[in-house]
Amino acid sequence: MYKSLAEICEIEKREGIPFWKIVQQADCVETGMPETEAFEKMRVMYQAMKEADDSYDGELKSASGLVGGEGKKMQEAREAGMTVCGRLMGKVMEKALKTGESNACMKRIVAAPTAGSCGVVPAVFITLEEEKHFTEEKMIEAMYVAAGIGGVIAHRAFLAGAAGGCQAEIGSASAMAAGGVAYLMGGDSEAIANAAALALKNLLGLACDPVAGLVEVPCVKRNVIGAINALAAADMTVAGISSKIPPDEVIDAMRSIGRNMDEDIRETGKGGLAGTPTGVKISEQMEKLG
Amino acid sequence: MNLLDIIGPIMVGPSSSHTAGAVKIGLVSRKLMVEKVVKADIYFHGSFLATGKGHGTDKAVVAGLLGIAVDDSRVPFSFEVAKEEGMEFQISGIDLGDAHPNTVKLNLTGESGKEIEVIAASIGGGRIEVQEIDGLSASFGGDYPTLIVNHKDRPGRVTSVTARLAECNINIATMKLYRTVRGGDAVMIIECDQEVPVESIKWLEELEGISKVTYLSLQG
Numbered sequence: 486m487y488k489s490l491a492e493i494c495e496i497e498k499r500e501g502i503p504f505w506k507i508v509q510q511a512d513c514v515e516t517g518m519p520e521t522e523a524f525e526k527m528r529v530m531y532q533a534m535k536e537a538d539d540s541y542d543g544e545l546k547s548a549s550g551l552v553g554g555e556g557k558k559m560q561e562a563r564e565a566g567m568t569v570c571g572r573l574m575g576k577v578m579e580k581a582l583k584t585g586e587s588n589a590c591m592k593r594i595v596a597a598p599t600a601g602s603c604g605v606v607p608a609v610f611i612t613l614e615e616e617k618h619f620t621e622e623k624m625i626e627a628m629y630v631a632a633g634i635g636g637v638i639a640h641r642a643f644l645a646g647a648a649g650g651c652q653a654e655i656g657s658a659s660a661m662a663a664g665g666v667a668y669l670m671g672g673d674s675e676a677i678a679n680a681a682a683l684a685l686k687n688l689l690g691l692a693c694d695p696v697a698g699l700v701e702v703p704c705v706k707r708n709v710i711g712a713i714n715a716l717a718a719a720d721m722t723v724a725g726i727s728s729k730i731p732p733d734e735v736i737d738a739m740r741s742i743g744r745n746m747d748e749d750i751r752e753t754g755k756g757g758l759a760g761t762p763t764g765v766k767i768s769e770q771m772e773k774l775g
Numbered sequence: 776m777n778l779l780d781i782i783g784p785i786m787v788g789p790s791s792s793h794t795a796g797a798v799k800i801g802l803v804s805r806k807l808m809v810e811k812v813v814k815a816d817i818y819f820h821g822s823f824l825a826t827g828k829g830h831g832t833d834k835a836v837v838a839g840l841l842g843i844a845v846d847d848s849r850v851p852f853s854f855e856v857a858k859e860e861g862m863e864f865q866i867s868g869i870d871l872g873d874a875h876p877n878t879v880k881l882n883l884t885g886e887s888g889k890e891i892e893v894i895a896a897s898i899g900g901g902r903i904e905v906q907e908i909d910g911l912s913a914s915f916g917g918d919y920p921t922l923i924v925n926h927k928d929r930p931g932r933v934t935s936v937t938a939r940l941a942e943c944n945i946n947i948a949t950m951k952l953y954r955t956v957r958g959g960d961a962v963m964i965i966e967c968d969q970e971v972p973v974e975s976i977k978w979l980e981e982l983e984g985i986s987k988v989t990y991l992s993l994q995g
Contacts, residue, residue: 486776512778526779533785533846547789548829588788591831591851596901597782600791606782628782635781644781645899647792661781698826700789754826774828 486636487511490678490732493633497674504664504674505626508633527625527632530595534607537584537594547589549771552701556583573616574713581608581712585705598635598644598657601700604708605658606631609666609715619669630668631661634681641733642740646693646752649743651707656688656739659711659718666719676722682732684718689735690742692750694757697768703758784901787850792877793823793830796897798850801839803905803917804881804893806991812840812862814884818869821876823897833866836879840864845901878906908989911962912953917991919948919966924979925987928954928961932984936963939979945969960986970994 487493487508496507513520543557559582562568563575570578584604588594597606606628614624635644638657643649663684664677672680688711696702728735749756758764786795805812817836819827827833831851838853841860849856857864871878875896883891894907905913908923915921922940926932933952940947946968954961970992980988 486778508778516777523778527782530779530782530785548831591787591789591794591834593785593787593846593848595783595785596791596795599900600786600788600795603788629778632778632781636776636778639776639781647899697829698822699829701829771829772825 486640488640490637490681494674494678504633504668504677505629509629524625527628531625531628533595535611537587537592538580538607538611540592541583541587545590547701549697549699549701549767552586552589552705555705556586573612576612577608577712577716578709580611581605581708582705584608585708589701589705599654601646601704602654602658602708602711605655605711605715606662608708608712609662613666613669623669627665627669630677631665634661634664638736641736643743649739650746650751651691651693652688652739653743654693655707655711656685656691659688659715660685662712662715663718666715667722670719670723672722678732679728680719680722682728682730682735683721684715685735685739686728687714689739692757693752694750694759695752695754696759696764697771698754785846786901787846787848790830791901792897792899793826793832794835795845795901796877796903797832797835798839798845799901799903799917800879800895800897801836802842803903803991804883805840805842807893807908807989808883808885808889808891810885810887810889812883813886815840815862815864816882817864817866818880820869820871820874820878823877823879824868837864913962913964914951915964915966920970920993921991922965922967922971923989924963924985926961927984928958929984933963935982936979939975940967943972943975945971
């Protein structure tokens with residue numbers, strides 16, 4: 486696992502190996518797994534993401550009843566031509582909700598990087614595969630790009646809401662997805678790192694404030710903003726807009742913000758939305774259930 | 776940590792700590808029992824108690840005890856599976872003091888009448904730590920074949936155990952040693968890179984000064 490995105494960019498410049506391959510090679514050295522076998526394991530992850538999307542059930546409700554049916558509503562609105570954002574963005578939103586909801590309803594998902602943020606990467610990747618017709622091989626390479634970015638974030642900062650707030654979960658997932666999209670759009674390592682930085686910057690400071698401590702409100706809908714933000718970051722990168730703060734420094738900023746965050750907004754279900762009168766009321770109702 | 780820890784695991788939601796980790800605690804406890812669990816008293820502490828219902832922590836632990844994996848779609852239906860397989864269980868709360876917020880105590884009975892008590896915590900990202908077995912300290916994550924040897928704190932005990940492992944060509948990944956007081960009860964926890972053969976475990980059980988050997992196999 487690499488300690489910085491700058492290091493990966495340097496290796497690409499020096500040796501002409503693409504980002505995804507650099508990341509894969511380092512991982513295979515660590516795990517002792519042959520590269521072809523590792524690639525197939527990553528394929529299993531991507532296919533599991535697609536299965537989660539396919540098997541979405543709009544009739545399910547979460548344990549608290551707070552979550553369920555949102556992805557279905559989004560799909561209906563998109564298909565009826567009611568949405569402002571159009572087909573591609575509508576699909577991304579719909580898929581982010583679907584996977585997030587499936588997670589809340591105890592269905593099978595892929596943590597990416599966490600269960601709470603499991604909708605971001607698949608929403609972006611599966612939509613792009615469907616709409617832009619990338620090959621599955623290319624998508625798996627993008628999965629490596631995303632995982633590589635997540636690895637650097639895990640090393641320099643954190644991926645858990647309890648450690649660094651929602652910026653560490655949805656923020657990281659968004660940065661991972663953004664880098665993957667930059668790669669799919671033909672970007673090199675610099676572009677990948679830039680897209681990740683732009684995405685993460687936009688979500689710095691995001692609190693982890695789940696109502697009743699459950700991975701439901703606001704987690705499911707935050708997957709939507711993570712996914713849309715990833716596309717925006719990738720498009721800004723394609724347009725040649727660069728992050729004025731270098732990517733690794735953005736990750737370090739995320740760590741320092743997380744360290745300064747009060748415990749109340751780090752997955753304790755106390756502060757933020759969880760601490761609102763309505764949030765507290767829901768929490769009390771859940772406690773009665775035991 | 777490797778790349779499949781960043782993207783992955785494949786799991787049944789909603790929470791890696793409150794659901795996936797809870798399943799894993801059940802799975803590891805079942806393996807420590809070695810035989811089929813027929814009765815389970817489950818005590819939730821801290822955040823497991825407060826938000827367990829909403830995260831399906833109860834269903835997750837029961838699923839693990841039944842041998843249902845972290846990514847198995849039957850996790851939310853484990854209570855029904857328990858009924859079909861004849862595993863009795865009861866769930867209640869407990870205050871374990873300053874234990875990790877995601878801690879559970881399990882009192883399990885196996886089909887032969889064998890009993891075991893396990894205290895374990897879900898420490899994040901689906902990883903767990905078994906902290907106590909039958910009232911004695913332990914500390915391992917269940918990611919390696921693990922040998923737990925309860926013995927008297929006397930010179931040479933560690934050597935006799937590790938020598939046997941060396942003879943079997945088993946490499947030790949990590950090793951921890953605790954004792955209550957000097958010369959008192961002690962426990963060694965050895966995480967291995969290879970599985971320990973049944974004969975070696977039996978041999979260790981016969982060794983002088985060793986009161987109990989518990990083994991966590993990752994096979995089956």
